[in-house]
Amino acid sequence: MAEQDLLVECIARLGYRFRNQALLRQAVVHSSYAFERGGGKLRRNNERLEFLGDAVLDLAVGALLYELHPRMREGDLSRHRAALVNESHLALMAREIGLDAFILLGRGEKKSGGNTKPSILAGAFEAVIGAVYLDGGCEAAQQMLRKLFLPWLEGTPALEHTDAKSTLQELLQERYGEAPAYHLEGEEGPSHDKIFSSVVIFRGEILGRGKAGSKKEAEQAAAAAALAKM
Template identity: 40%
Template sequence: MHQVRSVRSSRRAPPGPLISASPHAEELREVLGVQDLDPQLLQHALTHRSFAYENGGVPNNERLEFLGDSVLGLVVTDTLFTTHPELPEGQLAKLRAAVVSAKALAEVARTLGIGEHVRLGRGEESTGGRDKASILSDTVEAILGAIYVQFGIERAAEVIHRVFDPVIAVAAELGAGLDWKTSLQEIAANNGLGVPHYVLVGTGPDHDKSFTAEVVVGERTYPGGHGRSKKEAEQMVAEIAWRQISADLETPGT
């Protein structure tokens, strides 16, 4: 990294109650490329507040998430600033927002298989918490916070670059990046297709609701969005529509 300077080359985890290490901790550390990360610190990062509440108030990962959010934001900002000297502040901000969005972080978590390692309470477990974008994205940030706590900014940056550089590349290619609703709005406006109109349908009880979405762009309807939140369903169908419209624009006669 060019702009980021190490606050400390190495840091120690703050004292606190011990958390027993998962037998799968070593596997996850290998996937992350941090085999020497303290297993108990990793378990702390994997502990959702629902698990902490149901297990006598063991430390949850929210403080590490708070820290990791800032570490990720700094490294991504530095990378975008360095690699895109031609972009104005507003576009850099859009790209950063896309790279660190909950959707992007959740996809990273799914790719790394983080969901199966998260420590959840019974309620979250029963409602599909292991694949909830909010829980996955928060856990990624908490893990980055743990890496920073033990090793400092340079090691954390190495992990972030290894995991997020492909995400940054895709975001730069798509303009508004992984915010698919914004990308769809831009491509529709640029091609005289008007403003996209989303239609949402929710099913299931309040504690286990899911949503399907379709979007109307111009005179065409694009179905196929689904998720556990309205935002997730809309983002999915926006991506479907954006990709189809982009393909149509590249095909003569469409």
């Protein structure tokens, strides 16, 4: 599918009409793609938009938590916001809107499964939010994020399971009186963009696997996979 066709489909899935479609295209251009085409300058990939989108996410998700949970204390608000905007969760949300199909990657990154890497998915998601902010302003970005995050913010059940490792340990301790163990299966990618693979094991059985840009996030992803099975 041609890049322009990908862009049109991506716009339809986001449910937001860009005035400047070049912003959306930049949001899905990974640095590896820009580099291979002689466009190593920052303005030609999504890294600056990712930086902006990260800031917009923190503000918008914090405001939504404050609005929807008026009795939640400051520490809990901070903890839940951190869980909702971390790499693993943003990668999950990127997959939910089908963003993984639209990220433009270099040949090497594509061959190594770059569109499945949490760091790349989360970065593209943040970049798209940054693009919406620049194109439509704060209100447009907040409306889009409200729509995307509302299922995770209404009621407490979704929030209670954002720390998957703690939840899994509590569950196994309660049922069997034992805690699970985590093992690093491997790592891949360059030193500045490594992807770690972890497994969670209980009584010799692998309960779940996870990948992320840090060992801690990979363990969280493995625990989340285990919880999903259970």
